[in-house]
Amino acid sequence: MLETYTYPKFAYVPSAEQAEGRVVRHPVVVIGAGPIGLTAALDFGRRGIATVVLDDNDTVSIGSRAVCYAKRPLEIWDRLGCAAPMVAKGVSWKVGKVFFENDLRYTFDLLPEADHQMPAMINLQQYYLEEYMIAECGKLANVDLRWKHKVISLRQEPDHVVLTVETPDGVFTMEADWVVACDGANSDTRKMVGAEFTGQFFQDRFLIADVVMKADFPTERWFWFDPPFHRGQSTLLHKQSDDVWRIDFQLGWEADPVEEKKPERVIPRLKAMLGEATEFELEWVSIYQFACRRIDDFRHGRVLFAGDAAHQVSPFGARGANTGVQDIDNLGWKLKLVMEGAAPEALIDTYDEERAFAADDNLRQSTRSTDFITPKSEMSRRFRNAVLELAADHPFARPLVNSGRLSTPTPYVASSLNTPDEDAFEGRMVPGTNCADAPVEVNGRADWLLHHLGDGFTVLTFGPAPAKTVTSGAIVAKVASIGEDLVDARGLVAERYDGRPGTTYLIRPDQHVVARWRVFDAGRIARAIARACAAPGAQS
Amino acid sequence: MNLNLQPNIPDPDGFYQELIDSQRDMSDAEAQMMNCRLILVLANHIGDREVLRAALKVAGGRVDHA
Numbered sequence: 001m002l003e004t005y006t007y008p009k010f011a012y013v014p015s016a017e018q019a020e021g022r023v024v025r026h027p028v029v030v031i032g033a034g035p036i037g038l039t040a041a042l043d044f045g046r047r048g049i050a051t052v053v054l055d056d057n058d059t060v061s062i063g064s065r066a067v068c069y070a071k072r073p074l075e076i077w078d079r080l081g082c083a084a085p086m087v088a089k090g091v092s093w094k095v096g097k098v099f100f101e102n103d104l105r106y107t108f109d110l111l112p113e114a115d116h117q118m119p120a121m122i123n124l125q126q127y128y129l130e131e132y133m134i135a136e137c138g139k140l141a142n143v144d145l146r147w148k149h150k151v152i153s154l155r156q157e158p159d160h161v162v163l164t165v166e167t168p169d170g171v172f173t174m175e176a177d178w179v180v181a182c183d184g185a186n187s188d189t190r191k192m193v194g195a196e197f198t199g200q201f202f203q204d205r206f207l208i209a210d211v212v213m214k215a216d217f218p219t220e221r222w223f224w225f226d227p228p229f230h231r232g233q234s235t236l237l238h239k240q241s242d243d244v245w246r247i248d249f250q251l252g253w254e255a256d257p258v259e260e261k262k263p264e265r266v267i268p269r270l271k272a273m274l275g276e277a278t279e280f281e282l283e284w285v286s287i288y289q290f291a292c293r294r295i296d297d298f299r300h301g302r303v304l305f306a307g308d309a310a311h312q313v314s315p316f317g318a319r320g321a322n323t324g325v326q327d328i329d330n331l332g333w334k335l336k337l338v339m340e341g342a343a344p345e346a347l348i349d350t351y352d353e354e355r356a357f358a359a360d361d362n363l364r365q366s367t368r369s370t371d372f373i374t375p376k377s378e379m380s381r382r383f384r385n386a387v388l389e390l391a392a393d394h395p396f397a398r399p400l401v402n403s404g405r406l407s408t409p410t411p412y413v414a415s416s417l418n419t420p421d422e423d424a425f426e427g428r429m430v431p432g433t434n435c436a437d438a439p440v441e442v443n444g445r446a447d448w449l450l451h452h453l454g455d456g457f458t459v460l461t462f463g464p465a466p467a468k469t470v471t472s473g474a475i476v477a478k479v480a481s482i483g484e485d486l487v488d489a490r491g492l493v494a495e496r497y498d499g500r501p502g503t504t505y506l507i508r509p510d511q512h513v514v515a516r517w518r519v520f521d522a523g524r525i526a527r528a529i530a531r532a533c534a535a536p537g538a539q540s
Numbered sequence: 541m542n543l544n545l546q547p548n549i550p551d552p553d554g555f556y557q558e559l560i561d562s563q564r565d566m567s568d569a570e571a572q573m574m575n576c577r578l579i580l581v582l583a584n585h586i587g588d589r590e591v592l593r594a595a596l597k598v599a600g601g602r603v604d605h606a
Contacts, residue, residue, distance in 0.1 A: 396581075
């Protein structure tokens, strides 16, 4: 097989604590250096939490694996300083085409709203993504990435966790105030704490192939239902960088996963699809089956679960890694405030409240896509095909076509941290929603709104700021004036936030709206901050 | 709007004949495909989720949240 990518090998470095036989208590240990564990390292490190990351391997993801990254994770990675190389290397796309049998039936356009810094979606091999994040971790003195460190057992104490870790130098013991498990769908950590991981298994198998070719397919997502080159099943084509194309073939439940991975089986399938004349090379092949399931609780004592370790979805819609990154976005600031004593431990429980809510939304979306793509009965297959037939001529049927609903954030509309609206507002920015980006000017220079949110709590007020800060207990929120600090030259902040003179938003450190008013009232802002930190008595 | 379960089709015998005739030359498989298309076309015309849910129930379907 061809290789367009040279896998880096990260050196195993013996730790001083293991060499000296000392048991060290770390503030946070992250298990797993995949996209979610690395996001955790960057988020926690930037928030000032010394973080150790343990990974049992010593390189990046083998094969392209997660491929599509959505706008919100890119915004999070931008906050963490590593989105620029991802966007530069990745392939931006917004058009999807759906084929049924021989014909194009439906074209969609993600129609991203103009004037956002980040694109709607990029495709990028997971190994590049991880490489960029590992490079960024190297810039943070308080992030300690440890390769060839495998957690083999875990014991929970009331206020810490004891980990037994195996390295090439043997076995040693570490302690952590908090453990964040990002060790994937087959999480050993989940088994160690005895968590339930339940849901629906789908009796189907998919073949994924990374193919290197100079092809003139446009940069679009192409999805085929029952195409002539792969009868009775579905196929997905996506462009990645370096002329690598990702092709997924649905195989059905009877397929033999060992046989189907062999190049002599894969290449004829690709030739049937691409034509005999197309020159290509296989780079990576994998077979997977999938499930839609989630953990019973994202928090088990002092162990917190994120990413696939906490929830597994079907791949249609790119809801796996994208959701996991948002888990960390939600968790980092809460951990920080609890660790420094600025918020009660109850704030950590809202990590489960908010992210289980999002996971359930993702699972629902993903299950619906799967039911459309792999119908469970002959009758549901007829309905599916009827939708596809009607979609070509009749607009009404097009919204029913479901080849995967692409990942968008789930607003925490029911969160106990929100202060419900008392004043009337138009638009999308209800409490619990991630902040819309918009162009602003700072000191006469073009900038983006999101660059000014996320470093602690922020009060955003339209018009002159009556104060520089608002204090609530141990929390000091900075006040940013739209008009003075951030100039809304094109009026898009006002438009997206329904901003009028006096309109004031309280923004969480993860760039989510948590309260808003038509007037700046420091007392109400302080109470909303307390509530957003799960302070006792702040719910009333 | 409530699901109308009172007679609402003018010339019921004529409609019924038209329905049967529309599938006269079809195999069972073809007719089942047509039924699926027909259900989707009519469901879109009705549009009202409450009415559609009530119809699913009246037809003997399983309705989880009604």
